[in-house]
Amino acid sequence: MNYSAVLLISIVTVSTACSQRGPVAERRETRECLSWRSMKTAPVPPDVQARLQADCEKSTLSVPEYR
Numbered sequence: 001m002n003y004s005a006v007l008l009i010s011i012v013t014v015s016t017a018c019s020q021r022g023p024v025a026e027r028r029e030t031r032e033c034l035s036w037r038s039m040k041t042a043p044v045p046p047d048v049q050a051r052l053q054a055d056c057e058k059s060t061l062s063v064p065e066y067r
Contacts (some may be wrong), residue, residue, distance in 0.1 A: 030059040 030038070036052040044052075 030056065031058040032056045 032052070033056040036049075036056040039049065039052055
């Protein structure tokens with residue numbers, strides 16, 4: 001095999017491996033989920049943490065992109 005063929009195969013392989021597959025859908029957080037995630041490490045009572053998590057889960061069910 002000559003060097004030009006090896007070079008061509010290398011260029012095609014590298015350019016294909018480094019190319020993007022397409023736009024990645026941006027996941028937008030609901031206000032409730034942002035609140036829950038920001039309070040996950042805060043010292044809050046377990047019932048408050050559970051309520052924040054439940055509010056997050058309810059809010060994502062109403063957003064079409066989360067289904």
